[in-house]
Amino acid sequence: xxxxxxxxxxxxxxxxxxxxxxxxxxxxxxxFLLVLAIxxxxxxxxxxxxxxxxxxxxxxxTILTGGGRTKIWQEGVNIVLRENPISGVGxxxxxxxxxxxxxxxxxxxxxxxxxxxxxFISMGLLGIIALIYLIVKSVRGLLKAxxxxxxxxxVLCMVITYLIIGxxxxxxxxxxxxxxxxxxxxxxxxxxxxxRSNANKPKDIKSSEQEIQK
Numbered sequence: 083x084x085x086x087x088x089x090x091x092x093x094x095x096x097x098x099x100x101x102x103x104x105x106x107x108x109x110x111x112x113x114f115l116l117v118l119a120i121x122x123x124x125x126x127x128x129x130x131x132x133x134x135x136x137x138x139x140x141x142x143x144t145i146l147t148g149g150g151r152t153k154i155w156q157e158g159v160n161i162v163l164r165e166n167p168i169s170g171v172g173x174x175x176x177x178x179x180x181x182x183x184x185x186x187x188x189x190x191x192x193x194x195x196x197x198x199x200x201x202f203i204s205m206g207l208l209g210i211i212a213l214i215y216l217i218v219k220s221v222r223g224l225l226k227a228x229x230x231x232x233x234x235x236x237v238l239c240m241v242i243t244y245l246i247i248g249x250x251x252x253x254x255x256x257x258x259x260x261x262x263x264x265x266x267x268x269x270x271x272x273x274x275x276x277x278r279s280n281a282n283k284p285k286d287i288k289s290s291e292q293e294i295q296k
Contacts, residue, residue, distance in 0.1 A: 092243040099235040151195045151250060157183045158194050158203045170206035197248030217245070 094113065098106050125132045161179050165171045171179070181190055194200040201209045224237055 088243055088247045091246055092239055095242055096239045099239055154191060154194055155196060155199045158199050162203050162206060166206060168206050169208050170204050173204040176203040193252040195252055197252060200252050
């Protein structure tokens with residue numbers, strides 16, 4: 083669900099980034115009406131398909147709990163507040179303590195399912211500050227990069243999609259569909275694009291002469 087949702091969000095904000103301001107509202111309204119019409123059509127003419135979609139993708143019984151995520155987030159935050167809110171407790175220690183709590187519920191996990199929660203648990207407030215700094219620094223560097231407007235918009239859409247997906251997924255460097263796509267979309271491609279723009283950026287003549295003299 084996260085991968086599909088992230089794909090839809092990325093496509094939508096990518097389209098909105100390249101159209102004119104007056105067309106954005108029309109596109110949003112059209113997309114909403116189209117999705118609504120398809121949903122009503124499926125419910126009316128194919129109840130079995132509607133039930134399967136609800137069971138596999140929507141899962142209405144888990145919407146309020148985020149598929150069990152809210153319990154994980156709440157307990158994870160409690161662990162940090164109880165142990166060390168300044169620099170956190172470390173990811174593996176946090177997972178171990180979290181699973182002690184989850185075992186009572188008959189559950190187990192290997193991650194916190196949120197970039198922000200995992201950062202807070204691993205490194206506390208210092209980690210959150212560092213994460214915000216890196217995001218702001220990266221966006222500012224991207225805005226200053228000499229990329230074509232279309233490519234710059236695409237990379238910005240990647241960043242926005244990452245921030246959204248990161249709220250409900252850890253997106254770590256590990257095996258798995260979501261994690262693999264995360265590495266490709268939010269690290270490899272942006273680094274290559276920004277690196278290319280910096281390589282093509284003409285150097286200031288005076289600064290070049292100073293470097294030669296040094």
